Amino acid sequence: MRRTQAERDAITIEIGYALCSAAFAAAVLFGAVAGPALLFSLPGTVGGLLLHAGLVLAPVLFLVRVASVLLRFRMVSQPSQPGRTRPDS
Template identity: 60%
Template sequence: MEHTGTTRRTQAERDAITVEIGYALSSAAFLGALAFGVVAGPALLFELPHAVRRTLVVSGVCVASVLFVVRAVSVLVRFGHEAGAGSRSRSGSGGQPSQPGRTNPDS
């Protein structure tokens, strides 16, 4: 069965996607850990009542989780938009001309 309208990704494109996913996950994990430390840090450093300590830790987990997801999604969506714009300019619908060494007159 032949698929129409689909294009195969090159190895470089697959590598770029893999690197971008790694970056998205690592930067999201760092941001989540930082947020958790800021919110729940006082509960872990100081002797606080149990209710306050539990509230800070649960709040820290919630804030860290939300920021992790938001960061990962925003990085991947931005990459998707940039990758889509790059493939459109390579196909000849705007961007730089296909002849090396020549510049676009509008640039």
């Protein structure tokens, strides 16, 4: 199936949105979790734990956000084709 230019543009925009919103969400999460360890002088164990938690959780959130945006776009972007009858009509 060939896609129109408008469909290709919509996919490109959606991918860009998914990547930007995921990067923003991951940065906010990293800042919220690891920020205190970077700003304050916390005990070594607590600071290291917060930093590692931020380094693990941020990429996970990034991947989940990208996948959820793109999967939602894929489900929404398949309208029925106008002018064609449905088999059950």
